[in-house]
Amino acid sequence: MDVTHATRGQDIDFDACLREGADEPLPGLGGITRRSLFKFCAGVAATMGLPAGAGISMAKAAAAPSRPPVIWLHGQECTGCTESLLRSYHPTLETLLLDVISLDYHDTLCVGAGKQALDYKHQMMEKHKGKYVLVTEGGTPTKNNGIYCQVGGKTQMELVREAAEGAAAIIAIGSCASWGGIQAADPNPTGAVGTHEIIPDKTVINVPGCPPNPYNFLSTVLYLLTFKRPPELDEKNRPKFAYGRLIHENCERRAHFDAGRFALEFGDAGHRQGFCLYKIGCKGPETYANCPAIGFGDVGEGAWPVGTGHPCFGCTEKETAFRKPIHALAQVATYTPPTAFPEVGAQKGEGVSPGAAAVVGGAIGVAVGAGAVLMKQMGEKKKDSEGTGAA
Amino acid sequence: MATAAHQPLARRIFTPTMIVLAALVAVAAYFVATRFMYGLGAVTNLNQGYPWGMWVVVDIVIGTAFGCGGFAMALLVYIFNRNQYHRLMRPALLGGLFGYTLAGVAVMIDLGRYWQFYNLLLPWYAQPSSVMFEVALCVLAYVIVLWIEFSPAFLERFGLYKVRDFLRRFMFLFIALGVLLPTMHQSSLGSLLLVMGSQLSPLWYTTWLPLMFLVTALAMGYAVVMFEATVVSNTFNLPSEQPILAKLSIMVGWMMAGFLLFRFAELALRGDLVHAFAGDLNALMFWIETALFLLPVAIFLTPGGRESQRLMFLGAVALLVAGSLYRLDAYLVAYTPVQNYTYFPSVPELMVTVGVVALEILLYLLFVKTLPVLHAHEPARTPKAR
Numbered sequence: 065m066d067v068t069h070a071t072r073g074q075d076i077d078f079d080a081c082l083r084e085g086a087d088e089p090l091p092g093l094g095g096i097t098r099r100s101l102f103k104f105c106a107g108v109a110a111t112m113g114l115p116a117g118a119g120i121s122m123a124k125a126a127a128a129p130s131r132p133p134v135i136w137l138h139g140q141e142c143t144g145c146t147e148s149l150l151r152s153y154h155p156t157l158e159t160l161l162l163d164v165i166s167l168d169y170h171d172t173l174c175v176g177a178g179k180q181a182l183d184y185k186h187q188m189m190e191k192h193k194g195k196y197v198l199v200t201e202g203g204t205p206t207k208n209n210g211i212y213c214q215v216g217g218k219t220q221m222e223l224v225r226e227a228a229e230g231a232a233a234i235i236a237i238g239s240c241a242s243w244g245g246i247q248a249a250d251p252n253p254t255g256a257v258g259t260h261e262i263i264p265d266k267t268v269i270n271v272p273g274c275p276p277n278p279y280n281f282l283s284t285v286l287y288l289l290t291f292k293r294p295p296e297l298d299e300k301n302r303p304k305f306a307y308g309r310l311i312h313e314n315c316e317r318r319a320h321f322d323a324g325r326f327a328l329e330f331g332d333a334g335h336r337q338g339f340c341l342y343k344i345g346c347k348g349p350e351t352y353a354n355c356p357a358i359g360f361g362d363v364g365e366g367a368w369p370v371g372t373g374h375p376c377f378g379c380t381e382k383e384t385a386f387r388k389p390i391h392a393l394a395q396v397a398t399y400t401p402p403t404a405f406p407e408v409g410a411q412k413g414e415g416v417s418p419g420a421a422a423v424v425g426g427a428i429g430v431a432v433g434a435g436a437v438l439m440k441q442m443g444e445k446k447k448d449s450e451g452t453g454a455a
Numbered sequence: 456m457a458t459a460a461h462q463p464l465a466r467r468i469f470t471p472t473m474i475v476l477a478a479l480v481a482v483a484a485y486f487v488a489t490r491f492m493y494g495l496g497a498v499t500n501l502n503q504g505y506p507w508g509m510w511v512v513v514d515i516v517i518g519t520a521f522g523c524g525g526f527a528m529a530l531l532v533y534i535f536n537r538n539q540y541h542r543l544m545r546p547a548l549l550g551g552l553f554g555y556t557l558a559g560v561a562v563m564i565d566l567g568r569y570w571q572f573y574n575l576l577l578p579w580y581a582q583p584s585s586v587m588f589e590v591a592l593c594v595l596a597y598v599i600v601l602w603i604e605f606s607p608a609f610l611e612r613f614g615l616y617k618v619r620d621f622l623r624r625f626m627f628l629f630i631a632l633g634v635l636l637p638t639m640h641q642s643s644l645g646s647l648l649l650v651m652g653s654q655l656s657p658l659w660y661t662t663w664l665p666l667m668f669l670v671t672a673l674a675m676g677y678a679v680v681m682f683e684a685t686v687v688s689n690t691f692n693l694p695s696e697q698p699i700l701a702k703l704s705i706m707v708g709w710m711m712a713g714f715l716l717f718r719f720a721e722l723a724l725r726g727d728l729v730h731a732f733a734g735d736l737n738a739l740m741f742w743i744e745t746a747l748f749l750l751p752v753a754i755f756l757t758p759g760g761r762e763s764q765r766l767m768f769l770g771a772v773a774l775l776v777a778g779s780l781y782r783l784d785a786y787l788v789a790y791t792p793v794q795n796y797t798y799f800p801s802v803p804e805l806m807v808t809v810g811v812v813a814l815e816i817l818l819y820l821l822f823v824k825t826l827p828v829l830h831a832h833e834p835a836r837t838p839k840a841r
Contacts, residue, residue: 412796414500419802427809435772439765441689 104154108283122290131166132289133192135185135227138171139202139220140213140247140256145238146172146201148275152282153362160282165289168196171215182216189230197288198231200224200259200268203240203247207255221262228263233288235269236260237281239379239386242270242300249386260301269294270301274379277358280306300382302352310397311348311376314356316366317341324401330373341370342401345391347378349398461545461608461827464691468824476817483810486803487564495567498803504796505787507565509804512786514561514811516644517779519594519637520675522554524683525601526637527676531703533630539699542830545608546687547680549828552601553815559598561811562591586646593640600632608826641672648785656737656789657727659781663717667781670714675778677707678751681771685764687829701761704770708755711774715748737789744784747777 087097106119138146150156167173168188174181189196202220205212210219218226228234236259239245247256260268269288271281284303287295295303312318320326320340327335328343335344342349348370355368355376370376378384378394490498501508524547531537532544563569574580575591582588604626610619645668648655661667681703684696722728731741754760754770761767787798800808823829 410795413502413504413798414801415797416799417802420799420805423802423805423809427805435768438686438689439768442685442764442768 105286107154108279108286118290122286131164132232133166133168133188133196134170134199135168135189135196135231136170136173136199136201137220137223137227138215139200139204139224139241140254141202141238141240141245143172143201145241145273145275145281146170148360149278149281151361152278160285165197165285168192179216189227193230195232196230197285198227198234199237200234200241201237203244203256204259204262205247205254205256206262207253210255212254224259224262228266231266233269233294234259234263234266235271235281235284235288237271238276239272239274239382242272242302243382245274246386267294268301269297269303271306272300272302272380272382273353274385276380277306277353277355277360279358280354298352302380306354307352307380309352309354309357311351311353311355311370312396314354315348315370316356317370321401326401335373338373341373341375342394342396344375345377345389345393346370346375347381347384347388347394348376349394349396351376351378351381351384351394353380461611461830463612463827464824464829466691466824468821473817473820476813476820479806479813480810480817483807483813486807486810489803490564490807495565498801498807500798500801500804502796502798504792505798507786508798509800509808510561510565512783513779513808515558515565516782516786518554518558518561518811519644520554520641520672520778520782521679521775522551522558523637523641523672523676524548524554524679525551525604525676526634526641527673528680529604529630529633530673531677531706534634540703543680543684543696543699545605545828545830546683546823547676548601548605549608549819549822550679550683550815551676552605553818555594555598555601557811557815559594562594564807586643586650590640590643590647593636593643597633597636597640600629600636603629604633608822608828612826637672638669642666642669644668644672644782645785648790651790654791655785656730656791657725658722658730658737658741659785659789661721661725663721664785667714667718670710671778671781674707674711674714674774677703678771678774678778681707681767682775685768685771687823693829695764697764697767700767704751704755704761704767707774708752711748712752712756715745715752737784740780740784740788744777744780747773747780750774751777 087099102120102123105122109119109122169181169185174184176184202213204210204220204224206221210221213220215223236242240247240256241259243258244252244256247254248258258268258270260266260270269284271284273280280303283305284295287303295305298304298307300307312321315321317338317340320338321342325334325337325339326343327339327341329335330344335341340346356370359365359367359371361367365371375390377390378388384394486498495501499508499510525544528540528544528547532540563572566572575588575595603622606622607619610616610622642665645664645666648660648664649662651660653660681700684700687693688695719728722731731738750773751770754766754773759766760770
């Protein structure tokens with residue numbers, strides 16, 4: 065990265081930051097060097113569409129001596145979001161969660177177990193009251209007082225309310241935490257709901273997806289750390305930088321959609337040639353997410369469902385994933401292609417409408433009538449040579 | 456031209472006929488406004504296959520042929536020196552004036568990007584090899600010539616005799632142009648179709664298309680003069696022009712007989728007459744046309760036919776319909792731009808055309824009632840023959 069260029073117009077001296085010991089490990093940041101932290105933060109800032117200087121602010125916030133504590137709760141889910149986060153590489157999740165922030169409690173990743181772990185959680189919640197970030201992963205059952213998901217004898221409902229009490233910010237990661245996810249699909253036997261329904265008086269940042277792209281989560285966390293406020297959110301409380309555009313708008317197969325080239329079943333000629341997947345149920349046209357733009361797994365372009373040949377199933381949309389059948393056609397906001405395209409030889413143009421026929425017929429009728437009357441008059445005039453009829 | 460040779464008809468201007476015509480014009484004006492606000496697609500049935508529809512074919516191609524009265528009479532009176540027909544000249548010019556002016560208006564309505572029309576007049580954009588360019592310039596020039604040719608009627612109405620006399624010195628120029636220009640563009644309206652090739656049915660497509668269009672335009676010009684003279688003399692109860700029209704009709708009759716003979720001979724020679732027996736729509740239209748062309752020939756070339764004002768009128772109308780149908784067929788019915796395209800004008804499209812025709816009649820009536828157009832009355836010259 066061109067360092068001078070990246071900091072132009074900012075009051076932060078990026079050069080000075082890197083001048084001394086840029087490649088030595090930063091104290092308190094594990095093995096991470098100052099250079100790689102700056103690179104990461106600048107990359108995150110770019111992903112979020114923030115000015116380059118914001119990357120430096122982020123780096124400073126992340127490297128600050130007191131790392132913000134994070135409490136991470138699991139509800140009804142598959143731990144897929146955590147699994148996905150574990151596979152992010154710039155930085156790795158452990159760098160972020162262990163060094164950039166202070167992950168004080170995580171149901172899956174904590175070393176301690178049982179009462180010891182829970183006691184530590186309570187201790188940290190007390191110590192950092194009003195300062196820690198609460199991350200919820202998974203849905204919360206509400207039926208029968210939420211008995212279907214309990215940790216340490218407390219229901220998830222109670223745990224969420226308890227942890228939300230002293231939280232500075234709350235992030236719901238994944239579709240389950242955002243709005244119930246697969247548990248909430250009909251008939252929803254446990255009455256699963258998203259985190260924000262348990263604590264309706266608090267702002268919950270939803271980072272939906274099944275799983276969400278880890279960088280959307282990381283970017284949100286860094287934004288919170290840096291600016292001490294949530295990024296701009298849409299009406300479903302999703303960060304706009306990640307969920308502001310339809311998948312359809314940035315899809316690499318969009319040209320096929322516009323040209324009317326569709327895969328009609330898995331493995332057919334169109335599918336093998338990478339045609340648009342709309343007709344086999346791709347929900348890209350109704351799903352807001354940045355999947356086509358940033359991809360998954362740090363392996364380059366095309367590493368996302370549609371890129372690998374599977375229709376998008378709309379995991380970032382409450383109304384779509386787990387609710388609409390995978391093969392159902394998406395609602396297209398712009399132009400919906402016809403089920404069948406007309407043949408080359410199809411009739412084009414308008415034929416005779418009844419109204420047009422009536423007008424033509426009427427005009428001919430009037431002309432013939434007028435002509436006939438005139439000719440009749442001529443005959444009469446012949447009979448009485450001094451005709452006196454007026455016009 | 457005698458000073459008092461023409462005079463306005465002293466008749467009431469606002470008759471029920473005028474009101475009905477004005478109402479039709481208002482309906483057309485509404486649709487024209489719609490066209491200018493929302494575009495051609497909102498009003499017409501035009502499509503990619505048929506970019507030329509009702510307005511081009513009826514208002515322009517057929518409309519200018521109806522306006523050929525002035526051209527046809529000028530050819531007869533000034534070029535062939537048949538001065539006895541001069542009395543029919545001014546009303547014929549008036550018909551031409553409206554036929555052509557309103558065709559020009561119709562072009563502006565039909566042009567997709569009408570605001571670029573002026574580019575036609577910029578020499579550096581000119582494409583002199585284009586038939587359409589020639590037609591456009593020619594029609595534009597002829598509209599101006601027609602107004603100049605007709606201007607003595609205005610000048611006399613407002614007593615500007617000096618201006619009229621001054622203009623008269625140069626009138627020969629405009630009369631010459633008034634014959635030259637329609638000869639050019641009326642034949643070019645046929646040349647436009649030469650490029651259509653096999654898209655046009657062989658019953659109409661011939662390398663002689665320009666000649667066919669010119670001859671039928673002339674015929675329609677004479678027919679419209681006969682039609683107009685008969686209708687006006689009957690409607691306003693004026694002395695009949697029958698004797699002079701009868702003379703004219705002999706010439707028209709022979710001309711059309713020649714046209715039909717030429718058309719059939721040419722078809723037979725190139726072996727395309729078989730298409731007339733194909734039993735399809737084109738063949739049917741061909742025979743209807745032929746019948747309509749044949750009727751005036753039969754009437755005009757028989758003494759009995761020429762004697763009867765009614766038959767003469769019928770012949771003129773048949774000739775007008777035949778000429779119109781010939782144009783309509785060549786431009787729309789027998790013209791297949793691409794397989795599978797269909798076109799029939801929409802109601803708004805038709806109403807605009809009806810409105811244009813209504814406006815022509817309305818203005819004609821208004822002008823003959825307010826300007827010295829019709830030949831001054833004189834005692835009926837002919838004993839009404841029984």
